[in-house]
Amino acid sequence: MERNPFSSSRVSPELPDSPIELQSIHTNPNVVHTSSKTQTETVTVIEDIGPLTFKNPPKNLFRVITSLIWAFALGLSDGSVGVLLNYIELQYSISYSVASILWLSNAIGFILVALLSNVIQKKFGRKSIFLGCLSSIIMYTLVSTGSKYPVIIIGFLFGGIGAGICVAQYNVFIGRLEKSSTALGYLHGCYGLGASVSPLIATAFVEAGIKWNFYYLVVLGFFLISAVNTYISFVHGEDDLKPWDDEQQQQPTQEVKKSGLMKEALKNKLTWISSLFVFFYQGAEVAFGGWITTYLRDYRNHTNTSIGYVVSGYWFGLTFGRLVLTRLIHKLIGARRGNSVLIVLSILFALLTWVISSFPIEIVTITFTGIMIGPVYPLMIAYIVSEDLIPRKIAVISVTVTTAFGSSGGAVIPFLVGLISQYAGAFVVLPSFIVIFSATLCLWLMLPNTRYTKGTGKVDIFKRIW
Known part of the structure; x- marks a missing residue:
């Protein structure tokens, strides 16, 4: 479903012209000897870690590429529905109103994510992106079977859940980069590119006599790649992002x-x-x-x-x-x-x-x-x-x-x-x-x-x- 999730992106407050230096603080105990007793003195050593950018930390470049592949895959899914809708209606002998339930099911997935967003964020944080990809994989696995229509509806529900989780998390991550507007522009472009080429691919499928549901195997392949990339980027080895997370958490007044x-x-x-x-x-x-x-x-x-x-x-x-x-x-x-x-x-x-x-x-x-x-x-x-x-x-x-x-x-x-x-x-x-x-x-x-x-x-x- 096209939700155009990126015409609506996270907007960050304007930053000053000069870069903001984010710092990590380490404390090392030094022993100071006096005549009467030994005292422990804490010395603060400040390490300049710089702003969060495409290459700082170095793994961020791979994370950005991961987000672009995911956006392209979502565009492949969303842009194809208009072309394939006729073939869905013919296969299941359903009316316009019944076919419209696909959009409704997808929306329910988004609403569920919105209602549970606080729980998801507290329990999983950025790692929830991987769960979102898994939910999307469930959708395209179910839809690609061309099974009974209720199964297709359930598939689109999982698609809404997966997209809802990933859209929110990717917007937050990309929006925190130093050149967030540029990065969000790439995200917009990849989604739009996917939505643009998907009708061409879907039309080529049906013109060749291939059943409509097999198109979603192509989308499934892209989401499998996204899931692997996401695991590498955000589940296994995201410790290099902690200094910036710590900096953000040192603002209790915002939470209050x-x-x-x-x-x-x-x-x-x-x-x-x-x-x-x-x-x-x-x-x-x-x-x-x-x-x-x-x-x-x-x-x-x-x-x-x-x-x-x-x-x-x-x-x-x-x-x-x-x-x-x-x-x-x-x-x-x-x-x-x-x-x-x-x-x-x-x-x-x-x-x-x-x-x-x-x-x-x-x-x-x-x-x-x-x-x-x-x-x-x-x-x-x-x-x-x-x-x-x-x-x-x-x-x-x-x-x-x-x-x-x-x-x-x-x-x-x-x-x-x-x-x-x-x-x-x-x-x-x-x-x-x-x-x-x-x-x-x-x-x-x-x-x-x-x-x-x-x-x-x-x-x-x-x-x-x-």
Whole structure:
């Protein structure tokens, strides 16, 4: 399932220009002799360990590579569902609404991890990444059998659990690196690359007459590699990370204030506006990628199996927009105006896909819809954090709440679209996207404009929005 777990990443507070030196402290007893007795004097020796980087400690480079392989594998899984959904429906003779349970099952896995996150963190810490990979392996083992549909649903439940654990832990680890934005960019890119190539591979499988479930053997292979790498990186031999863990633990005031900051974040109006924004945004993004193949086949009557390549174009477009256009748009017109334009263009291209019944044009408009959707989420994060819309002391907690809403939207809205399609027809896929993305535009404009200076008259209303 595409949850776009990285459009919603952990955001770290800004660091000062000069590097922060983390130090480990060792105490060695020295014997000092006096005339009356022998006393023990503690001498503190400070060893400079430097910041946590790609190569400090040296094993971190392997850990980062491990995270990138895992992200690529998750993308392979998420991007293929839209292509394979038709074959799942045919094999089990199920309706749209019953097929939508796959998204719901996956969401339940995420919710279980969220509810047990504190227990998992206390008991296993980073080692839980290995457990997450094992849970994912269970999913792809079950799904690749092509067994009865309830077994497939249980498989997707384990997939949600595994992805939920790994997404949280990898975001925390990568987010603590000195150049976290660069590392998170690599993580975004690998996930997007996996989601982009997966429709190509899945379509090639079904065109060759290979059953849909055997595609998940490919994904299973990648997760087996990830599990081995994860064991080496985070279970066996992670002692070299302890100096940085100790440094982080030497901040008791943060733990004392944590519950108070959570309450403050939940009382902040902007936390809820941004959370609803991401709920609708990610829900529309996933629903579009998951159901567009069904729309083209059942409503447009494009029966050729090559329609699976259209989904690949959508994900390639989304990945390109996120990695290439985000920085450019932010620099040229800013995040607020940039997102306003991107959302309107996304709606426009979806509308063109809906009203123009020409397969070549549909390929172009669907790809451009992905390009326009891609930068919206990172620009939103940049706007609310870098512009200090939310106080810095609660920014991380607020963004965490926001990303949790995003994961929920990425499961609930595709389920609802499938449910409605069952009774109204597959044509509702694009109108649903247009309505939902219009809601995201309204929520986006509800956020304060940091460039706005209060004035009077009708022009002032335009300035407040733009």
